Amino acid sequence: MFAIQPTSAEPIYRQIVEQLRRLIAGGQLVTGELLPSVRDVAGFHAINPMTVSRAYGMAESEGMLERLRGKGMAVAATTRSTATQAQRMALLEPQLQDLARHARELELPGDAVLRRLGRLLEE
Amino acid sequence: MNAVLRPITNHHAAPLQVRKLSHGYEDGTVLAGIDLSLQPGSVLGLIGRNGAGKSTLIRAMVGLLKPDSGEAFLFGEPALKISDSVKARLAYVPQQPEALAWLTAQQMFDYVGRFYPDWDASFAKTKLREWGILPNKVLGKLSPGERQRVDLIRALASQPSLLILDEPAAALDPVARRDLLREIALRAGEAGTTVLFSTHIVSDLERVASDIAFLHEGKLLLQCAVDESKERFARLWLPASMSAAAPTDALSRCRHADGSLSVVVERRADGAWPEAALLPGARVDALGLEDLFVEIAG
Numbered sequence A: 001m002f003a004i005q006p007t008s009a010e011p012i013y014r015q016i017v018e019q020l021r022r023l024i025a026g027g028q029l030v031t032g033e034l035l036p037s038v039r040d041v042a043g044f045h046a047i048n049p050m051t052v053s054r055a056y057g058m059a060e061s062e063g064m065l066e067r068l069r070g071k072g073m074a075v076a077a078t079t080r081s082t083a084t085q086a087q088r089m090a091l092l093e094p095q096l097q098d099l100a101r102h103a104r105e106l107e108l109p110g111d112a113v114l115r116r117l118g119r120l121l122e123e
Numbered sequence B: 001m002n003a004v005l006r007p008i009t010n011h012h013a014a015p016l017q018v019r020k021l022s023h024g025y026e027d028g029t030v031l032a033g034i035d036l037s038l039q040p041g042s043v044l045g046l047i048g049r050n051g052a053g054k055s056t057l058i059r060a061m062v063g064l065l066k067p068d069s070g071e072a073f074l075f076g077e078p079a080l081k082i083s084d085s086v087k088a089r090l091a092y093v094p095q096q097p098e099a100l101a102w103l104t105a106q107q108m109f110d111y112v113g114r115f116y117p118d119w120d121a122s123f124a125k126t127k128l129r130e131w132g133i134l135p136n137k138v139l140g141k142l143s144p145g146e147r148q149r150v151d152l153i154r155a156l157a158s159q160p161s162l163l164i165l166d167e168p169a170a171a172l173d174p175v176a177r178r179d180l181l182r183e184i185a186l187r188a189g190e191a192g193t194t195v196l197f198s199t200h201i202v203s204d205l206e207r208v209a210s211d212i213a214f215l216h217e218g219k220l221l222l223q224c225a226v227d228e229s230k231e232r233f234a235r236l237w238l239p240a241s242m243s244a245a246a247p248t249d250a251l252s253r254c255r256h257a258d259g260s261l262s263v264v265v266e267r268r269a270d271g272a273w274p275e276a277a278l279l280p281g282a283r284v285d286a287l288g289l290e291d292l293f294v295e296i297a298g
Helices: A012-025 A038-044 A047-060 A085-105 A108-121 B053-063 B085-089 B106-115 B123-128 B146-157 B175-193 B202-208 B227-231 B241-245 B289-297
Strands: A064-066 A072-075 B016-025 B026-037 B043-047 B071-073 B090-093 B164-166 B194-199 B213-215 B219-224 B233-238 B252-255 B261-266 B285-286
Touching: A012 A047, A012 A085, A012 B043, A012 B227, A038 B175, A047 A064, A047 A072, A047 B175, A085 A108, B016 B053, B026 B053, B026 B219, B026 B289, B043 B053, B043 B202, B053 B071, B053 B164, B053 B194, B053 B261, B085 B090, B090 B146, B106 B123, B123 B146, B146 B164, B146 B175, B175 B194, B175 B202, B194 B202, B202 B289, B213 B227, B213 B233, B213 B289, B219 B289, B227 B289, B233 B241, B233 B252, B233 B289, B241 B261, B261 B289
Parallel strands: B043 B194, B043 B213, B090 B164, B164 B194
Antiparallel strands: A064 A072, B016 B026, B016 B071, B213 B219, B233 B261, B233 B285, B252 B261
């Protein structure tokens, strides 16, 4: 369920935590939904199980996940399934800043970038 | 998490420890005072350029080479004279295995399996099939890649407490390589197997390693957790006009044709980047391990 890019400058545990945050905020993961086990995630991606545990543990301490006895990790009941638009927008902020920086470095006019982005969003 | 399922005979001894190890060949020094200690359940990815001395270091670790000075210890015993009980818990796969060339893979497994208390014969049989090795072909007639695959299976089937692999990825196609990484990751995470592997394929290391060490010019650089390496180090780029302000203790520096300068910097104790990062025109780029490696070793 996660998209892992080992070569990214973002550590794998952080990639998992951020994806969980987005999936929960966007409502794709709903309260009570069980997550795949640490072993399944580690085995599927051939990554270190400790990395997955670390990510789940962080998500748990932030209140996104809760540990269900004998069942594993689930999306926490306290998490509202859909965050406000402003909260979801805030999650996109780093990518938007990256995009803006790249566009400036390439000396692209803003309206051309926005037109293209608009078309991508409609797809 | 790092639970060790089987008892450790030498209590509290690290699975692998290297102290002030130095070694040279006639054409120069290869290892210059290496210190290293592995905790149970950790997976150390050792990276370095070709000829950096990775194989020499590994051979000294497993007692196949007597270093000029310094020592290696396996479960607390000097690597040059380890007991049979430590031997049974250690598995080492060299880059070019040559032993027992007159046996078939199946005969070799039947033979060596007797020396390992936890030998997993069905795993060995399954993996031979999955990795495309004919069990009845004499080892001496296998290609070097097939030969190393057989030896990797031998090492894994012995269910070692300490697994040392010298460039294991070179012999494997992408599917088998992923399979090996999965074995390494799950065994370390679940059975507490301690693993050291050398590689120049950085993405393999990023997947499964808990820790990294760069072997460069005889020394180990950046010995730290993989996640930490990505968060603690970055490339600071300074325009030509500001390059005089570059931190003097940077890990590497590279002057570009236009006079600008890039250096690898480390976060300070308070988490902030060195002050030069705040200069006008300065830019801090997060680095993946491969970029970090190239910046420092390139």
